[in-house]
Amino acid sequence: MEATVPGIRHRRATGYLPYRHTAEPAGAPPAGCLATITVDFDGPNTRRARDWIDGVFAASGTDRASPAAGLIAAHFHVSLDGIRVLNLAEWTSARAHREAAEAAAPRLRDAARRFPGVVGTAVRRFVPYRGITFAD
Template identity: 45%
Template sequence: MTRRTDAHPDLLRPDVGAPLFSTWSVGTPERQARTVEAVARAWERRPWPAEALRAYHLYTAHDGSTLLHHSQWEDESAYEGFARTRRQERLDEIDTAVPGIERHGLRRYRRYRSGTSATGPEAPAPGCVVIVDVEFESPDPQRQRDWVDAVFEALAADPEPHTGGISAHFHLSTDGTRVLNYAEWVSAQAHIDALATPGDGPGSPSPEWERVQTWPGITKGTVRRYDHALGLVPR
């Protein structure tokens, strides 16, 4: 069976080989809330779809219009089996409850590197999830890794790192064109304050951060703040 949880996902669990992310546009905060409940109902009334699905989480964007879906699968073949046999019936029920949802496609990733400011009981609870999505001009797996490594070098060299960041989990898209950073912050305001510091981004002005921000081949970058709205796990 399926049960709800308020706990945020464990991004470091070793049995997740295929983290998948997608976004839906729903239009308004009221429709965000309705869609979250529709997703919960569609899943809770059905058996958990597969042992290989570790968890499924849903987030509401602070823009009042967007939902982020994050599912943690053992491998992609398990997801493909679910998509062929059990996914559409859930989508049909959700669309009946909230017509007009615009879906922007599923993206497949592998986690590459993570950094945390604290672990275990000392780690603060996330108050906000920030998704940084970077797109490159063409597929290049080495460029993906090099850019993430450059971010970690900039973080290590930062003379005044912001204290509001809890963790950063960098994922590489399997098509070689994108990097997604799933970052946990103590609050949305902490992230807003970090962006307000001098420089173009949350880091202090430095050659290392300038290198990250002007990396050759980057064509697009977006930053969105989210609240964790729903967690679903096997009972």
């Protein structure tokens, strides 16, 4: 892209492939909050990134979303170079996401943060401005 548009700089542009997601329940409400969670590793290793995701699912004890608890869906991706995991999570509200993060069981927190090679995590929340509905 820099060759076609001289002077343009891309910050942290990273390609991802989807790896695993929660099963979205039928009739789930629209997302009131989108949360992006990124996990950085100390070097490229796609298998390790996938193992990290699998460990989060194992620690949570389910692969299903729970709209009653605020989680509508979670979509996990692994960067093409295997250095980063991206989770795009749909929540009923920012408050529901904050409460879930604060109440996370130690087992789930340990699986996410104390995994070998994790060097950083970042969480950002966004409130959707508009939505679109697709006709069947």
